[in-house]
Every structure is written in C-alpha cells, then in structure tokens.
Amino acid sequence: MSFIKGLRCRECGREFPAKAIFVCEYCFGSLEVDYDYERIHGRLTRQLIESRPANIWRYRELLPIDGDPTVGFHTGMTPFYRADRLGHALGVKELYIKDDSVCHPTLSFKDRVVSVALSRAKELGFDTVSCASTGNLANSVSALAAHAGMKRVIFIPADLEMGKVIGSLIYAPRLVAVEGNYDEVNRLCAEVAARRKWAFVNINIRPYYAEGSKTYGFEIAEQMGWKTPRHIVVPAASGSLLVKIRKGFKELHKMGLIPQPETRFYAAQAQGCAPIVTAVQEGSDIIKPVKPKTIAKSLAIGNPADGYYAADAIRETNGWAAEASDEEIVDAMKLLAQTEGIFTETAGGVTVAVAKKLIEGKRIPRDESIVLCITGQGLKTQEAVADHIGKPIRIKPTLSSFEEHVKL
C-alpha cells in the first residue's frame, strides 16, 4: 500500500507526480517526497515497528515505495551504544555512537539510501542503475544492484582509494573512472542522465534515494528508547544525511512516536572541503562552491546539492559546524579505534575530530546527550592511516627473541 502523496518542490511548494523527476519545472528547485501523514498516523505504532525484522523497512510507511520492498532486507538496524571510553577522552558525560561502519552489505550508511533507491527504481520500471560517487555510493550501488539483478554503470573520480575501487569492481559494474573531481563527475552524469534512460540514484531518483537516510535517524530514536539526543554531529558531503536525519526525527514526532525533538544539529566537514561550514560560520544563505582537497575523499563534494538545506537545519536548531584538518582526522580515527574498538574511515575521523573541537570550544555542553554519526568503514581508506599507526614488532620464532623485543 502506498503512502506517497507525490513530490513537492522545496522552493516554491508546487506538487508533482511521484515519477523519476528531481527538479521543479517552474523554479528549478529540488523535489522532495511528500506522504499522506494522516493515513500513516495511528497505523504506524511503536509496537508494529518493533515487531518487524531488524532492517530499514521496519519504517516502510515513511519510505517512498508503492508496493513491497525488493532490496535491502539486511540493511540497517546497525549498532547504537553508549561510548563511555571515548566520552571520557572527550570529557563528556553522555556520548553515543551510531555505527554504520558495519552496515550491510557494503559497510557504509549508503546501503540505506541505495536500498530505497533501487526498490523505487524497480517500481518505476528501470533495469539499469547508475550514480556519481565519492566511493561508498559506488560500492553500495554495485553490490545491491548485482543482488537485485540490475545493470549498473558507476562513475567515480579517478583518484579514489584502492579499497573503494576494489569494493566496486568485485561486483562487476561498468565502472567509469573520470579524470576529475566529484563535482566534475556529477556534472558529467547530469548530462549523461539527460541522454540515457537509466536510474541515476543521486540524480533523477534523488528524491526517493535521499529518503533512505531518514532510517539512520529513525533507528537512533528507536534505539534511544523512542527519544532523540540533545546534540548530534553529522558528517556532511552533499548535506543530505543531516537534513534527512532531522526530517526523520520530525516525522516520528508528527506520528506521535516520540516527544518533540530538541536536537541541535552540527555538521562535520574536512578543512579542504568545507562549503557548508563556511556558510554556517559566516551566517550566509548561499553556499559558495570550493575545489576539494582533503584525505576525506568520501566527503569531497565542493558544490553540495543539499548544502543550503543543511545550513538552514543547523541554524534553525541552534547547532553549529566545524572543520577538521587531515592530521586531526587521522588522530581522531586512532582515538575512536583505541577507545571504542571501531575502525572507521576518514569521514568518521572528521566526525570525531569535529565533535572534539565543538566540545572544547563550548559549542556542545559536556553534560548533555550527544550522538556521533559514524557512517563508514576504515578498511576502505587504509592509505590514510597506514603511515601513522606504527609497525608490528618483528621477531624470530624463539622465546629469547620474544623476551628481547616484546615489552608491555
């Protein structure tokens, strides 16, 4: 049963049918999915959600498909827990981690958005899927489209980490490495999208795709015992994840499932690519595109599609934004690993480093609940830390060699 009402322009509010379109034909604003909330209210209860399998589709009434989901039956319901050792290191009382470094099947939160995008693309009659990616999306579309039996054409910047390239190639997509940065890849894809009848998950399917990120927020609320934290630090590339976590919280409240959210949103970006941080810190309404230069390649989007809306959500909730240098990113990856046993990718390093900065700078108080969004896996970006974590102690296979070299 469908609860989709249609698509609505985020700028002028005009309504459109729920097809494979993504910009308003009047003002060229981006489109967003609108639901029949009145019919969902009362029907979607905590009990119903809790009775369903542990994947993103337990919130299906608030996801943009008409029929039954077809992709992503093992995606979502990732670990959420109190991180006291990291909390102690950062000097805060109540710290939580939402850990999508172990999201199924490709170890980043992108499996959520792609599961929704492919389920919807199938409903809309597509047999070929495509995307422009900073790496994680490429992995996710490659894997989930293989499992869904769809053809897949993936565009990435040519200089991606080896782990992300191999993590796509193994699923045998048509992998296109474009000699340029993500924004150039995206620009090319927008032009290809106008010529091919493919479902570009982050272009013509974007309104549906983006809704998948709400499940990251739904799960946080459910896993906290049906409430929301006071503060949440979110890594931002296009800015969509941040915007959608907030939308997710608002929807749960609207459906009567959680109290009024009083969550402040904080964006985390890398110093070499921080257009959203700049807009927030300068109090500007317009995102100025930048040329990215950072080891956090998954966040290297210089012209963020949802940057304006992310900055707006941050302003509205009295949050803030900050950036982390390459060195701070690596240090934060090590800190998270050595306190909580989580090996996250560079994007997670950005989140932890920025959280540390915001706490030290008194933007986030030390005695209120804080959630850190860990969204990707460290094994994919090994080159970022390889030279900063020491080497194994090499010994001969003898007890004397052990006694000589290994001291605790």
Add this chain to the structure above:
Amino acid sequence: MPKKIVQLIFPQKLIKKPVIYTMALKCKVMPNVRRAKVTESVGEMVLELEGTRENLEKGVRFLTKQGIKVEPVVGDVIE
C-alpha cells in the same frame, strides 16, 4: 532550440554589473531567470538559457571568464 539550465554563483564584485544582459547580447543567448538570491557578499541565480549549441557554450564560457561559477542543474535539454 537547445536549452541549458544552470545555477550561477556571483562574486561580490559582479553583483552590481549587468553580466547576464551583456552575455545575452554578446552571445545571442536568451536568459529566463527562475530564482535569484543576493546577500552582501555573494549572489545566486538559477536560470534557463536558450540558444544554438555553439552560442550556449559561448555564453557559459563568457560567464565563467567574468568570474562566475556556472553549475548545470540538469543536463542539456535538446528540443
């Protein structure tokens, strides 16, 4: 005639100059503005450009050369 939908980001020094008008005249491109926003330090405009393929390219090159960031909103629409 082919159309192109683009987002333009203007630096402060160009906000007060009639760049779009100049481009329209010089490159024979017809602009149709749909959305615009200006703050103290930067301007943003979303518009549709219509012209021959060659003129559209000329127009975009002209804007870029002035120091405006040109980002496509969708691929070229050919009619």
